Amino acid sequence: MNTQKTLSAEARRKATLSAVLAVICVIYVLPVVAVVINSFKLNTFVKTDTFALPTGNMWAGFENFIKGMTFGNYPFAKSVLYSVVITLLSTALILLCTSMAAWYIARVNSLFCKALYFLCVFSMVVPFQMVMFTLSKTANSVRLLGFWGPHLNTPWTIPVIYLGFGAGLAIFMFVGFVKSIPLEIEEAAAIDGCGPLRTYFSVVVPMLKPTMVSVGILEIMWVWNDFLLPYLVLDKNLYRPIHIQYLKGSYGTVDLGATMALILLSIIPVIVFYLTCQKHIIKGVAAGAVKG
Amino acid sequence: MRPYKNSRGADILKTKKISNSNSIRRATRRWGLFFLGPVTAAFIIGFVWPFLQGIWLSLCRFKTISNAKFIGLDNYAKAFSDVGFRHAFWYTALFAVVSLVLINVLAFAVAYALTQGIRGSNLYRTVFFMPNLIGGIVLGYIWSMIFDGILSWWSTSILLESKYGFWGLIILMCWQQIGYMMIIYIAGLQNVPGEMLEAARIDGATRWQTLFKVTIPNVMPSITICMFLSLTNGFKLFDQNLALTGGQPFIIQPGGATIKTTEMLALNIFNTFNASGGSSQGVAQAKAVVFFVLVAGLGLLQLGYTRKKEVQQ
Numbered sequence: 001m002n003t004q005k006t007l008s009a010e011a012r013r014k015a016t017l018s019a020v021l022a023v024i025c026v027i028y029v030l031p032v033v034a035v036v037i038n039s040f041k042l043n044t045f046v047k048t049d050t051f052a053l054p055t056g057n058m059w060a061g062f063e064n065f066i067k068g069m070t071f072g073n074y075p076f077a078k079s080v081l082y083s084v085v086i087t088l089l090s091t092a093l094i095l096l097c098t099s100m101a102a103w104y105i106a107r108v109n110s111l112f113c114k115a116l117y118f119l120c121v122f123s124m125v126v127p128f129q130m131v132m133f134t135l136s137k138t139a140n141s142v143r144l145l146g147f148w149g150p151h152l153n154t155p156w157t158i159p160v161i162y163l164g165f166g167a168g169l170a171i172f173m174f175v176g177f178v179k180s181i182p183l184e185i186e187e188a189a190a191i192d193g194c195g196p197l198r199t200y201f202s203v204v205v206p207m208l209k210p211t212m213v214s215v216g217i218l219e220i221m222w223v224w225n226d227f228l229l230p231y232l233v234l235d236k237n238l239y240r241p242i243h244i245q246y247l248k249g250s251y252g253t254v255d256l257g258a259t260m261a262l263i264l265l266s267i268i269p270v271i272v273f274y275l276t277c278q279k280h281i282i283k284g285v286a287a288g289a290v291k292g
Numbered sequence: 293m294r295p296y297k298n299s300r301g302a303d304i305l306k307t308k309k310i311s312n313s314n315s316i317r318r319a320t321r322r323w324g325l326f327f328l329g330p331v332t333a334a335f336i337i338g339f340v341w342p343f344l345q346g347i348w349l350s351l352c353r354f355k356t357i358s359n360a361k362f363i364g365l366d367n368y369a370k371a372f373s374d375v376g377f378r379h380a381f382w383y384t385a386l387f388a389v390v391s392l393v394l395i396n397v398l399a400f401a402v403a404y405a406l407t408q409g410i411r412g413s414n415l416y417r418t419v420f421f422m423p424n425l426i427g428g429i430v431l432g433y434i435w436s437m438i439f440d441g442i443l444s445w446w447s448t449s450i451l452l453e454s455k456y457g458f459w460g461l462i463i464l465m466c467w468q469q470i471g472y473m474m475i476i477y478i479a480g481l482q483n484v485p486g487e488m489l490e491a492a493r494i495d496g497a498t499r500w501q502t503l504f505k506v507t508i509p510n511v512m513p514s515i516t517i518c519m520f521l522s523l524t525n526g527f528k529l530f531d532q533n534l535a536l537t538g539g540q541p542f543i544i545q546p547g548g549a550t551i552k553t554t555e556m557l558a559l560n561i562f563n564t565f566n567a568s569g570g571s572s573q574g575v576a577q578a579k580a581v582v583f584f585v586l587v588a589g590l591g592l593l594q595l596g597y598t599r600k601k602e603v604q605q
Contacts, residue, residue, distance in 0.1 A: 018410045021402075025419045031434050031467070032422075038437065050441020097330040104327035108320055116332065123339050125591030127528050129561045130584040133577060134342035134349065137357055142337055152337070164338015167331055187316060196320040200327075225427030227531050228562075243429045243531075256437060263430050270425045278418060285424075285472065286479045 032267070039064055039264045043257040064261035071255075074240055076262060082155045083224065083241040089155075090162035091219045094170050095212055097163055102174030103204055107186075117175060123168040128228060135161065136232040153233050155241070161233065162223055169288065170215050177211040178204070214284035217277065224270070242266050350577040367578035375549050377579055380560040387458065387556065388526030391465045395522045396515070399470045403477035404503075417478070421471035432535020435464045450537060457537040457554035464532055469525065473518045480514030481507070520594035527587055530558040539563070557583055 038046050040061065041054040049058065069076045105113040139152040139161055150157055181204070189203045205212075227243040236244060242262075274281060320327075345357070350367055354360035371377055402420060406413045423431070439450040439460050450456045484507055492502045508515070533539075539552030539559060555563070561583060564576035 014408065014410045017405050017408060018412060021405060021410070021416050022412070024402075025416055028419050028423075028467070031438055034438055034441075035434055046437065047440060047444060050437060050444070097334070100327045101331040104320065104324065108317055108324070110321070112324075113328075116328065116335070119335070119340065123335075123343075125588040126339075126343065127558070127584055127587045129528075129530075129558050129580045131339065131342040131346055132562075133565055133573065133580070134345040134357075135338065138337060138342050138345075160334050161338045163331065164334035164336070167335050167339075171331070190316045190319070196316075196323045197326075199320075221425065225425075227427065227429050243427055259433060260437065263433060266430070267426060271422070274422060274425050275418075281425075282417075282421065282475055285421075285475050 035260050035264050035267070038257060039261040041257055041260075043255050046256040046260070060257060064255075064257040065265070067255065068258040068262040068265070071258060071262065076242075076265070079240050079242045079244075080266070082239050083243075085155050086158055086162075086230065086241060087220055087224045090159035090166070090223045091216055093159045093163050094166055094219050095216055098167050098170035098215075099174050099205070099208055099212065100200065101167075102171045103178050103200055103208075105171070106175050106178040107183075117171065120168040120171045123165070124172065128165070131165075132228065132232055135165070135229075139233045153235060155234065155239050158230065158233055161229065162219075165229075166219060166222065170219065173215050173288065174208070174211060177208065181207055211287075213280050214287045217281050217284040218288045221281075346577055347581060349574065350581045353571070353574050355571070355573075363574070367574040368582070370575045371578045371582060374575070374579075375545065376551050376555070377557075377560055377564075379551050379553070380555050380557050383458075383554070384527055384529075384556045387461065387529070388523050391462055391469075391526045392519060392522045394462065394466055395469045395473055396518055398466060399473035399518065400477050400515075402470060403474045403481055404507075406474070407478060407481045417474070420474055423468045424472050426468075428531025429535045431464055431468060432532045435460060435467075436536050451540040454541055454553035457540070461529075461532060461536055461554070464536060465526070465529070468532075469522060473522065476514050476518050476521075477511065480511035484510040516594070516597060520590065520597075524587055524590050524594075527590065528558060529556055530562070533559050534562075557586075 034050065037052075037054060038050065041049075041058050041064075042060040043064075045052070045054075045058040052058065054060065101116075105117050139158070142152055143149045144152065144157050144160065152158060152160055185207075186199050186203060189199045194203065225243070230239075230241050231244050234241070234244075349357065349360060351362055351364060352360035353363045353366070402416075406417055426434075436450060439456065443449055443456065448456075450460050488506050488510070489502060492506050497505065533554070533556045537554045539555035541553055543551045543553055545551060552560075552563070557579075561576055561579045564572050564579060567576075
């Protein structure tokens with residue numbers, strides 16, 4: 001009987017805890033709900049009746065969305081396109097180049113490799129403000145292939161800078177993983193006649209896949225949400241990724257209704273991405289927690 | 293028949309193996325340019341060169357990089373005598389410490405609650421982590437709308453009073469970071485050996501005793517990581533600061549200097565770079581170097597501390 005009592009006390013405790021957490025959860029999603037509500041509200045009411053539902057004369061329909069689409073005479077679709085291009089290109093480039101370098105560093109381990117690895121770890125503790133001025137100047141003067149090709153200040157070439165500044169964490173994570181792969185597998189491949197290229201692409205890459213997912217997710221989250229680097233490097237009359245578009249579009253008189261509509265539009269794909277890859281995202285975050 | 297086995301045989305096998313992996317290494321080495329080239333080039337362009345140039349320029353007076361003139365530590369002297377910069381430093385330090393305490397206590401509490409095996413844990417975890425996916429600029433806009441909506445009941449605004457800006461930014465950062473730290477704490481809490489908790493229960497320890505004497509010592513590595521992460525995040529904060537208050541409200545000193553009361557270090561450096569005239573860029577770069585030493589110092593402290601802990605275990 002005694003056990004029964006403690007059991008029910010335990011159950012009651014868990015139920016209370018669950019209820020408390022449920023309340024906190026509701027509070028937690030309220031800001032997002034506020035965005036949804038206000039994106040359908042006429043601009044003049046956003047400041048005065050922020051938490052009221054958009055009913056009656058406050059209802060703006062899809063006017064905010066239409067207005068937001070051409071904020072500051074710049075089509076929002078173009079902003080989204082640039083953000084997607086920059087994020088995908090940068091992530092792909094980082095995954096390919098840093099995993100190759102990390103494998104080489106872990107396996108060859110020459111003096112140069114050690115120096116490069118040390119520099120990469122060092123770069124993880126350097127705040128972006130330290131290099132932001134000189135980096136933006138470098139991006140304007142260096143070309144894609146050193147002295148030939150477009151400058152590094154376009155959405156198609158900015159991934160090179162992301163590769164350079166983001167290499168630290170990626171290489172750190174990849175090297176850590178490669179060192180845990182037994183060498184025997186690669187030796188067997190070599191005995192079967194694989195050269196280094198084939199060993200890497202057909203034997204090592206498949207084993208790296210889980211780490212690639214973790215690193216890829218961390219990089220996507222970083223590049224997609226990054227504001228300062230594109231802001232400093234890109235020509236803002238030509239290229240405005242979405243985070244710059246908010247700032248530029250809201251210059252002068254702020255149209256809060258339209259801003260909220262745009263925010264809603266850009267949050268939806270992020271939330272869909274999160275809900276579909278949740279498991280990988282949380283795993284990736286836990287794995288990348290070493291970064292300071 | 294006994295299997296053939298002697299020490300010499302084993303030795304031969306061993307040397308063979310070493311020479312084997314050595315030859316693989318030699319073959320791989322020839323591809324160095326292919327494997328390391330792209331990263332090395334990008335790393336030099338994106339990090340090494342700007343970093344070195346940044347240190348050099350912090351010692352120069354310049355309008356454009358090509359006409360930089362060496363002036364020694366002048367820029368540093370100017371940076372430290374800048375009232376706005378000093379204010380930003382203390383403001384940032386205070387912010388970092390307050391957010392460190394709040395975020396970690398709340399995140400640990402949530403993680404602890406979520407590892408008690410209650411129903412709906414996964415859903416709660418999903419919701420708590422969600423704000424991390426939203427960029428800093430967007431977060432700033434969302435919360436400035438919410439704070440202004442609340443403060444409009446007293447017909448004021450977050451831009452009018454610096455204490456609103458401070459606590460607003462704290463609330464924003466808690467909303468964003470609790471989920472992140474919670475994930476790390478959950479991973480730590482799941483590694484606490486079940487037998488230890490069981491033993492504590494059998495020995496008659498209360499829930500609080502178990503928490504403080506068994507659970508917390510076992511998740512110490514996670515606590516260290518999270519504390520340093522939130523501390524450096526607090527110091528490096530930029531996007532949210534820019535979008536929420538942008539440094540407002542401003543106070544004009546009797547001497548003519550303007551103090552942006554809610555401006556943090558990173559934003560102060562950014563604003564100094566953009567200040568009109570262009571002569572302040574050397575000072576801005578000097579501030580950036582000071583900022584780097586500060587943040588990197590914290591990072592190295594963390595590295596040393598975690599290493600020491602790992603050795604002890």
